[in-house]
Amino acid sequence: MSSLSETAPAAAHHPALRHHFESMEGQKEASTFGMWVFIAQEILFFGGMLLAYTIYRNLYYDSFAAGSHHLDVKLGTINTAVLICSSLTMALAVHAAALGRRGATVLFLLLTIALGSVFLGIKVVEYADKFHHHLVPGPYYDAEVLRGADGKALPPEVALHSQIYFALYFSLTGLHALHMIIGIPIIAVMAWLARRGRFSPEYYTPVEITGLYWHFVDIVWIFLFPLLYLIPHHG
Amino acid sequence: MAEHAETGAHPPAHGDGHGRGHVVAVSTYLLVFVALMVGTGLTVLASYADLGMWNTPVAMAIALTKASLVVFFFMHLKYSPKLSWVAVGAAVFWLVNMIAGIAADYVSRVYLNLGNPGT
Numbered sequence: 001m002s003s004l005s006e007t008a009p010a011a012a013h014h015p016a017l018r019h020h021f022e023s024m025e026g027q028k029e030a031s032t033f034g035m036w037v038f039i040a041q042e043i044l045f046f047g048g049m050l051l052a053y054t055i056y057r058n059l060y061y062d063s064f065a066a067g068s069h070h071l072d073v074k075l076g077t078i079n080t081a082v083l084i085c086s087s088l089t090m091a092l093a094v095h096a097a098a099l100g101r102r103g104a105t106v107l108f109l110l111l112t113i114a115l116g117s118v119f120l121g122i123k124v125v126e127y128a129d130k131f132h133h134h135l136v137p138g139p140y141y142d143a144e145v146l147r148g149a150d151g152k153a154l155p156p157e158v159a160l161h162s163q164i165y166f167a168l169y170f171s172l173t174g175l176h177a178l179h180m181i182i183g184i185p186i187i188a189v190m191a192w193l194a195r196r197g198r199f200s201p202e203y204y205t206p207v208e209i210t211g212l213y214w215h216f217v218d219i220v221w222i223f224l225f226p227l228l229y230l231i232p233h234h235g
Numbered sequence: 236m237a238e239h240a241e242t243g244a245h246p247p248a249h250g251d252g253h254g255r256g257h258v259v260a261v262s263t264y265l266l267v268f269v270a271l272m273v274g275t276g277l278t279v280l281a282s283y284a285d286l287g288m289w290n291t292p293v294a295m296a297i298a299l300t301k302a303s304l305v306v307f308f309f310m311h312l313k314y315s316p317k318l319s320w321v322a323v324g325a326a327v328f329w330l331v332n333m334i335a336g337i338a339a340d341y342v343s344r345v346y347l348n349l350g351n352p353g354t
């Protein structure tokens with residue numbers, strides 16, 4: 001451990017302390033607050049799209065239920081579990097960083113990257129299925145593969161509006177995936193920095209903040225999964 | 236020092252005064268993880284049950300519970316300064332405002348028989 005004293009404001013001498021902060025604690029508080037404000041913005045960003053989803057789902061319920069039933073609940077459930085596992089490994093990485101365990105920090109960060117990649121891989125399989133069945137909104141959209149509550153093909157009106165469901169499906173899951181595609185390189189940089197010994201129990205704020213971002217991405221999926229995959233045919 | 240942090244499962248909520256954050260016990264993370272997995276299973280099972288108009292409220296209640304567990308424990312909000320709580324509270328406040336305000340518009344259009352702007 002370092003020779004820093006327990007009582008004196010020893011942290012003031014920490015190399016990671018920027019000159020405009022009085023203490024490591026104040027610096028960390030400012031950083032995490034900044035991240036929380038960013039996350040607040042993200043909540044409203046996704047919230048706007050979820051609001052559009054809510055309104056259209058109420059206007060065209062049958063179209064949404066038919067579209068949702070085409071999704072693979074098994075793959076969706078596996079992906080939810082994978083993402084929750086990646087949140088756990090991220091939390092354990094932050095935990096290891098807070099205790100100054102360099103090897104464990106790197107290991108858990110790499111595990112998080114691996115699980116995040118598995119999620120994106122499964123997402124690619126799901127997207128490929130939509131392209132294969134012409135369920136991507138646009139000139140080649142075709143709802144013939146969709147089935148209503150009665151197991152029959154959809155009436156023209158319902159078939160037409162099912163395109164709105166898939167437009168929201170691709171925007172919501174696409175934006176979510178984009179957040180993960182941005183997050184994975186950031187975690188990789190953290191693993192690199194951790195390996196080079198840049199963090200200590202006195203200073204691991206970047207790992208902590210990366211964790212906040214990753215957990216937020218997990219939360220978005222926690223809502224997207226039931227809203228997109230599990231719309232019942234009945235009311 | 237590392238030992239102190241490791242065994243300190245219940246230190247004070249606002250840091251210990253020299254730049255250290257709160258260190259949550261690993262067992263807490265594992266418990267939250269199990270709860271999140273159980274919640275996922277419950278969501279899937281509940282979606283196959285015919286709960287009438289309650290399917291969506293039940294799904295959202297489970298999702299909110301899961302999200303709260305992530306926010307309070309994985310994201311350490313429980314142990315964070317009140318300033319972080321203000322940021323989260325503001326986001327929730329404006330989100331509820333946005334949804335309630337616009338939903339009220341749509342519902343009242345149906346009620347007043349003005350037709351839906353989306354149709």
